[in-house]
Amino acid sequence: xxxxxxxxxxxxxxxxxxxxxxxxxxxxxxxxxxxxxxxxxxxxxxxxxxxxxxxxxxxxxxxxxxxxxxxxxxxxxxxxxxxxxxxxxxxxxxxxxxxxxxxxxxxxxxxxxxxxxxxxxxxxxxxxxxxxxxxxxxxxxxxxxxxxxxxxxxxxxxxxxxxxxxxxxxxxxxxxxxxxxxxxxxxxxxxxxxxxxxxxxxxxxxxxxxxxxxxxxxxxxxxxxxxxxxxxxxxxxxxxxxxxxxxxxxxxxxxxxxxxxxxxxxxxxxxxxxxxxxxxxxxxxxxxxxxxxxxxxxxxxxxxxxxxxxxxxxxxxxxxxxxxxxxxxxxxxxxxxxxxxxxxxxxxxxxxxxxxxxxxxxxxxxxxxxxxxxxxxxxxxxxxxxxxxxxxxxxxxxxxxxxxxxxxxxxxxxxxxxxxxxxxxxxxxxxxxxxxxxxxxxxxxxxxxxxxxxxxxxxxxxxxxxxxxxxxxxxxxxxxxxxxxxxxxxxxxxxxxxxxxxxxxxxxxxxxxxxxxxxxxxxxxxxxxxxxxxxxxxxxxxxxxxxxxxxxxxxxxxxxxxxxxxxxxxxxxxxxxxxxxxxxxxxxxxxxxxxxxxxxxxxxxxxxxxxxxx
Ligand SMILES: Cc1cc2nc3c(=O)[nH]c(=O)nc-3n(C[C@H](O)[C@H](O)[C@H](O)COP(=O)(O)OP(=O)(O)OC[C@H]3O[C@@H](n4cnc5c(N)ncnc54)[C@H](O)[C@@H]3O)c2cc1C
Numbered sequence: 001x002x003x004x005x006x007x008x009x010x011x012x013x014x015x016x017x018x019x020x021x022x023x024x025x026x027x028x029x030x031x032x033x034x035x036x037x038x039x040x041x042x043x044x045x046x047x048x049x050x051x052x053x054x055x056x057x058x059x060x061x062x063x064x065x066x067x068x069x070x071x072x073x074x075x076x077x078x079x080x081x082x083x084x085x086x087x088x089x090x091x092x093x094x095x096x097x098x099x100x101x102x103x104x105x106x107x108x109x110x111x112x113x114x115x116x117x118x119x120x121x122x123x124x125x126x127x128x129x130x131x132x133x134x135x136x137x138x139x140x141x142x143x144x145x146x147x148x149x150x151x152x153x154x155x156x157x158x159x160x161x162x163x164x165x166x167x168x169x170x171x172x173x174x175x176x177x178x179x180x181x182x183x184x185x186x187x188x189x190x191x192x193x194x195x196x197x198x199x200x201x202x203x204x205x206x207x208x209x210x211x212x213x214x215x216x217x218x219x220x221x222x223x224x225x226x227x228x229x230x231x232x233x234x235x236x237x238x239x240x241x242x243x244x245x246x247x248x249x250x251x252x253x254x255x256x257x258x259x260x261x262x263x264x265x266x267x268x269x270x271x272x273x274x275x276x277x278x279x280x281x282x283x284x285x286x287x288x289x290x291x292x293x294x295x296x297x298x299x300x301x302x303x304x305x306x307x308x309x310x311x312x313x314x315x316x317x318x319x320x321x322x323x324x325x326x327x328x329x330x331x332x333x334x335x336x337x338x339x340x341x342x343x344x345x346x347x348x349x350x351x352x353x354x355x356x357x358x359x360x361x362x363x364x365x366x367x368x369x370x371x372x373x374x375x376x377x378x379x380x381x382x383x384x385x386x387x388x389x390x391x392x393x394x395x396x397x398x399x400x401x402x403x404x405x406x407x408x409x410x411x412x413x414x415x416x417x418x419x420x421x422x423x424x425x426x427x428x429x430x431x432x433x434x435x436x437x438x439x440x441x442x443x444x445x446x447x448x449x450x451x452x453x454x455x456x457x458x459x460x461x462x463x464x465x466x467x468x469x470x471x472x473x474x475x476x477x478x479x480x481x482x483x484x485x486x487x488x489x490x491x492x493x494x495x496x497x498x499x500x501x502x503x504x505x506x507x508x509x510x511x512x513x514x515x516x517x518x519x520x521x522x523x524x525x526x527x528x529x530x531x532x533x534x535x536x537x538x539x540x541x542x543x544x545x546x547x548x549x550x551x552x553x554x555x556x557x558x559x560x561x562x563x564x565x566x567x568x569x570x571x572x573x574x575x576x577x578x579x580x581x582x583x584x585x586x587x588x589x590x591x592x593x594x595x596x597x598x599x600x601x602x603x604x605x606x607x608x609x610x611x612x613x614x
Contacts, residue, residue: 035363035551036373039544040446042485042516044509046495048369049555052355053362055119063120067127073100080132081405083264084420089135097139098170102128106143106152111164119361122306129310133424134264136307138172141212144300145432146173147221147243150292153299154284163219163243174217176208176244176270177293184437186223186239187290191272193224193240195279202226202282204242204275207254212431215256215266220244222272223289239289243281250275261423298372299364301432305357305378308386308428311421312353315393316346318416322397333396342392348572349385351565355552356381373445377545380438383428390421436534443537446544447530450523453477458528478520485517501554501566504573508550511580515543518587535592539583546576 035048055063078093097103105121107113116124121143129136143149148167151160167173182188191206204224214220226240244251255269284292323334323343333339356378363369394401400408401418408415429435454477456462456470494509495502519540526533550573557569601607 032368032370034370034373036377036442036544036548037370037445037448039512039547040516040519041449041481042513044512044547044551046505046509046551049359049551050558052552052555052559053359053366054559055117055358055362059117059120059365063116063123066114066116066120067123070100070102070124071127073097074128074131078128078131078135080135080420081409081415081417083132083134084417085263085406087258087263089132089138089264093135094170097135101168102139103142103170103172104148104164104168105139107148107164107168108152111160112168113164114168117361118302118364119358122302122357122361125303125306126310126313129307130314132264133307133311134262136310137212137262137265140303140307141175142173143167144303145175145296146213146217147175147219148173149300150221150241150283150296151243153295154288154292158280159243159283166219171218172213172216174211174213174220175293175296176211176214176220176222178209178211179207180209180269184434186293187237189223189225189239191222191224193226193242193277195227196276199279201276201278202242204244204250204272204277206272208270208272210257210267211270212265212267214268214270215253217246220246220270221283223293226286229287236287238287239293240286241283241289241292242277243283244272244275244277248275248277260426261420262427297432298375301375301379302357302360302364302371304428304432305353305360305382308382308425309350309353309357311425312346312350312386312389315390315418315421316343316350318418319343319346319393319396322400322416326398333398339396342396344568344571345575346389346392348568348575349389351557351568352549352553352572352576353382353385355556356549359552359555373442374548376433376438376442377541377548379428379432380435380442380541381545381549383425383435387422387425387429390418390425394418394422436538439538439541440534442541442544443534446519446541447523450520454523460528482517482520485513485520498554498558499566500570501558501573504550504570504577505554507573507577508547508554511543512547514584515540515547518584522587533592535590536587539587543580543583546580550576 033045035045038045073096077090077096083089101114102124104111104113105116105124106118107115109115125136125140128139147163151163155163163171177186177189179189179191181190189206191204191208193202193204195202202224204222206224208214208222211217211220220243222242222244223239224242226238228235228237230236250273252271252273253268254271257267257269259265259267283289320334320343323339324332326333329336334343356374360371360374360378363371363374397416397418400413400416404419405415405417433441454470454474457467457474459467462470493502493506495505498505522533522536522540523530526536530537553569553572557565
């Protein structure tokens with residue numbers, strides 16, 4: 001098992017405990033190669049992106065047929081503005097979606113679902129999100145993280161047989177992990193599940209917050225603490241996942257939460273008072289709940305990038321129309337340089353978002369790549385880039401961007417919900433792991449190989465003999481690995497037949513080595529304290545994320561026959577390279593420590609004069 005990198009000297013007991021529980025719940029095995037995992041080790045595996053893994057023709061046809069039906073239905077029945085204003089998805093839409101099998105898109109046909117591939121499922125979410133983000137949140141929370149997903153991964157045959165057909169027909173599910181006191185750190189959750197004296201049931205007590213679909217869910221997956229066990233003389237906390245039917249006595253919806261966007265989402269504060277569930281409703285086994293939640297999120301996270309794609313497509317379409325139509329200072333606003341620049345950047349960013357999302361989706365379908373890091377990066381990248389696009393779209397629409405859809409419509413203008421797109425898209429940086437937590441998660445996994453090799457050397461809890469043996473082993477590994485990070489420059493230009501894309505690919509390969517060296521230098525410099533250097537680690541993660549996006553975009557553009565796709569890829573790569581260089585500069589030269597100290601002063605109230613200033 002890989003060693004942890006927990007710097008116990010500078011952490012309090014509660015922090016160490018939370019980290020240990022989270023560490024124990026990590027998926028530690030890498031059964032297949034990870035494209036991004038290799039980038040962190042200095043290897044950009046071009047064979048994984050050239051040729052680009054396009055969806056197979058057969059799978060695409062299946063998706064096309066379903067998307068055509070879905071699109072027809074949504075165009076005729078779903079008014080995103082009405083949902084936003086009224087805070088409700090109409091019953092006709094819910095019924096129609098159920099009839100179209102939209103609640104069972106990922107459920108295999110043998111259980112009555114549509115059995116769509118990950119890519120087709122994501123395409124359907126992207127399409128739906130072009131109409132209404134609340135409706136997509138409903139569908140996505142239901143089957144990306146709600147009961148169907150953990151059941152498919154870890155359910156018993158009996159559980160699958162009992163519940164999956166219900167979901168396929170339209171029973172709604174929800175995923176209940178977050179609590180008022182625990183969000184990013186679910187290891188500390190307080191909801192309890194105590195076994196009855198005969199051991200046949202569990203009694204659940206506690207409160208869950210912000211549970212999407214929780215207000216209307218028929219069946220929920222609920223993470224709760226079951227009695228601790230003792231391992232090697234130490235008490236070990238147990239978190240277990242339960243299937244809970246919402247008609248069980250003791251289950252209550254205390255409040256429907258309202259947000260800045262996603263106004264139609266049925267998200268609630270839920271209370272469990274002596275809710276009795278049979279032991280057969282445990283998914284995967286006692287004590288496996290946190291791992292189940294994290295694993296569910298690992299795969300489920302790919303639906304966020306798909307949602308990000310849906311709305312940005314519409315924003316770009318609108319900006320193209322408006323950029324031509326609106327004339328100011330004697331010219332179309334899209335032809336003034338800032339307008340054209342926005343259009344170009346939006347297009348490049350959307351291409352990159354699609355390239356990584358569809359690639360990761362195909363890798364999930366093939367089952368030949370480990371996509372934990374790729375899914376987290378896709379979520380991080382797409383949530384940031386898509387929000388940038390909707391912000392740019394709002395700006396390009398000028399005053400009309402700030403005006404609501406209903407108001408524009410009422411005064412006879414072509415309405416476009418630019419302001420709603422900004423409100424709806426912001427949540428993607430928060431849910432299913434905030435972007436700060438995504439960076440921590442990716443950084444932890446990125447360092448995995450180094451921890452495996454050198455973790456024992458840095459672990460003060462181990463006896464000195466074991467640390468010395470580990471030092472010798474680590475020395476042998478780094479004696480060949482480290483020089484390779486300097487010596488891998490090819491004497492002739494590779495990928496020269498790919499034009500500008502070839503240049504970007506060569507840059508990405510060189511930069512992967514540079515990133516690996518930089519990460520190694522940071523490890524040597526900071527030792528165990530590196531885990532606390534979150535801003536530096538964040539820069540490392542952001543560079544790797546851009547490299548993944550550059551690689552996927554080049555792969556897709558190279559294999560695509562679409563017009564001008566190479567130009568869009570070129571602009572994206574140039575912008576991404578710029579961001580990468582900025583991050584390297586900041587890793588070398590920064591004022592993080594002084595900034596941190598000032599932050600602490602703000603926190604302890606030393607700058608209250610500023611808040612009181614008139
Ligand atoms: C609309 C909506 C839908 C949701 N749906 C669901 C759902 O279906 N099921 C469910 O269980 N939950 C759901 N959530 C909860 C969501 O997943 C959490 O909001 C999210 O995980 C963050 O938790 P928090 O809000 O408690 O923030 P906190 O954990 O309190 O974090 C606050 C801030 O501190 C930062 N932070 C926290 N820890 C660290 C750290 N170690 N290092 C650096 N920065 C840190 C965070 O990044 C964030 O910026 C939903 C929330 C919303 C708003």
